Amino acid sequence: MTASFMLRLVLVGFALGLPVFRQLGALQAAEEKPSRWEKAISAFETEDRKNPPPKNAILFVGSSSIRLWDLPKSFPDLRVINRGFGGSEISDSIEFAERIIFKHEPRVVVLYAGDNDIAKGKSAAQVVKDFHRFEQLVHARLPKTRILFIAIKPSTKRWSLYPAIKEANATIQTDCAKQSHLTYVDIATPMLGDDGKPKPELFVKDGLHLNSAGYAVWNKVVLESLR
Numbered sequence: 001m002t003a004s005f006m007l008r009l010v011l012v013g014f015a016l017g018l019p020v021f022r023q024l025g026a027l028q029a030a031e032e033k034p035s036r037w038e039k040a041i042s043a044f045e046t047e048d049r050k051n052p053p054p055k056n057a058i059l060f061v062g063s064s065s066i067r068l069w070d071l072p073k074s075f076p077d078l079r080v081i082n083r084g085f086g087g088s089e090i091s092d093s094i095e096f097a098e099r100i101i102f103k104h105e106p107r108v109v110v111l112y113a114g115d116n117d118i119a120k121g122k123s124a125a126q127v128v129k130d131f132h133r134f135e136q137l138v139h140a141r142l143p144k145t146r147i148l149f150i151a152i153k154p155s156t157k158r159w160s161l162y163p164a165i166k167e168a169n170a171t172i173q174t175d176c177a178k179q180s181h182l183t184y185v186d187i188a189t190p191m192l193g194d195d196g197k198p199k200p201e202l203f204v205k206d207g208l209h210l211n212s213a214g215y216a217v218w219n220k221v222v223l224e225s226l227r
Helices: 003-016 018-032 038-050 090-095 115-119 124-141 159-176 212-226
Strands: 058-062 080-084 108-112 146-150 182-185
Touching: 090 124, 108 124, 115 124, 115 159, 124 146, 124 159, 146 212, 159 182, 182 212
Parallel strands: 058 080, 058 108, 108 146, 146 182
Antiparallel strands: none
16 A cells, blocks of 8 residues: 555545544555465475575475375475465465565476365356466466466365366366466376266375375376476
């Protein structure tokens, strides 16, 4: 909020009364309120100062499926950076791209997000729109960097949302095929059983997060895409 804008509000307040000042206070409070992710992002920055990650690495970003992934164990021959923060949406990775992506100058960015977006009420079209905002932002700053989008996973807990998830995945897959710097990573198909539903043996008890068997599926498909 600029000083001139605040001054205009104050002048209007004299004419219209206290409600304007209450609005001003609310606006100031909203601006001063830190992001719910500030603690997680600051922790990444602290770790960066202690142990600077390598440049030209493969950076994984997104929600808890990234955060919980043991990347060094899964990809021992690759230089990997984990910047997952649980519960995040695509828009959160956009918001903090400057602090957790760009400064590392990765040669590949692997994104997994969209799961929480749809669970919180976003449409498939909005998820696609947010993905394009993300990839355009990254491509503008890092034009030589490849971007891999890991398909939004089917899960037993959120199976009722799968029609929207499937729609978002299908559109993003089509769009990725049109751009040489984009790759769609289909982890969804191998996670479905013969009955067309998620394989329960790939999840921990909550039916949402992956167990070691689930990550084994992801490791194989993602590695093929990285190569």
